[in-house]
Amino acid sequence: MQINIHKAEIKDAEAISAIWGVVCAERIYTAVNHPFTPQQERNYIAFLSDREGIFLAEVNDNIVGFQSLDLWGKYTDSFDHIGVLGTIIHPEWRRKGIGRYLMKYTLNFARTKSYEKIIIYVRAGNDGAQAFYCSLGFTPKGVLTRQVKIDGQYDDEIFMELFL
Numbered sequence: 001m002q003i004n005i006h007k008a009e010i011k012d013a014e015a016i017s018a019i020w021g022v023v024c025a026e027r028i029y030t031a032v033n034h035p036f037t038p039q040q041e042r043n044y045i046a047f048l049s050d051r052e053g054i055f056l057a058e059v060n061d062n063i064v065g066f067q068s069l070d071l072w073g074k075y076t077d078s079f080d081h082i083g084v085l086g087t088i089i090h091p092e093w094r095r096k097g098i099g100r101y102l103m104k105y106t107l108n109f110a111r112t113k114s115y116e117k118i119i120i121y122v123r124a125g126n127d128g129a130q131a132f133y134c135s136l137g138f139t140p141k142g143v144l145t146r147q148v149k150i151d152g153q154y155d156d157e158i159f160m161e162l163f164l
């Protein structure tokens with residue numbers, strides 16, 4: 001399987017929003033419970049700095065998943081060495097090595113942009129994602145209790161880190 005990765009441009013907003021729609025409908029994996037609209041994605045992409053991005057995985061010219069890298073905090077430069085990452089793969093394309101491939105690409109990008117550490121928040125009920133991040137070297141560091149509330153149901157969030 002040939003996987004191509006490229007940094008999202010504004011024209012990719014529709015495809016990204018469509019994948020959010022599918023994964024949000026699953027309800028259990030992400031704290032994002034309403035998909036970002038194409039317009040929200042266009043605005044988001046337009047305002048990313050050159051140290052940030054959404055990296056798209058394409059198979060046979062179809063976008064099948066993506067990983068985002070954002071600065072942890074923009075209100076002080078004391079966080080400039082920390083990035084926060086998220087990964088979303090379309091259900092039909094999971095467990096085929098696409099997340100691992102994206103991670104290699106994104107972490108290489110992060111190294112070239114002088115990040116020193118990457119942080120991830122994962123819903124406590126999302127065992128698969130925790131296993132995914134652990135398999136790639138992330139270490140669980142703690143639990144935020146009742147951090148997510150969707151349809152009246154709470155979930156905790158685990159935060160994880162990886163030093164580059």
Ligand SMILES: CC(C)(COP(=O)(O)OP(=O)(O)OC[C@H]1O[C@@H](n2cnc3c(N)ncnc32)[C@H](O)[C@@H]1OP(=O)(O)O)[C@@H](O)C(=O)NCCC(=O)NCCS
Pocket residue numbers: 023029030086087088089090093094095096097098099100101120121122123126127128129131132133135
């Ligand atoms: C979690 C997710 C990003 C993983 O991406 P993926 O492309 O399916 O993962 P890969 O195929 O690259 O898996 C790499 C390794 O991670 C681990 N892994 C991945 N998914 C796993 C799962 N569901 N259960 C256990 N281990 C898992 C395995 O060690 C796997 O290697 P292996 O298949 O050779 O055993 C993807 O399943 C997804 O998008 N899930 C829904 C959204 C989500 O939970 N996002 C994370 C929110 S922070």
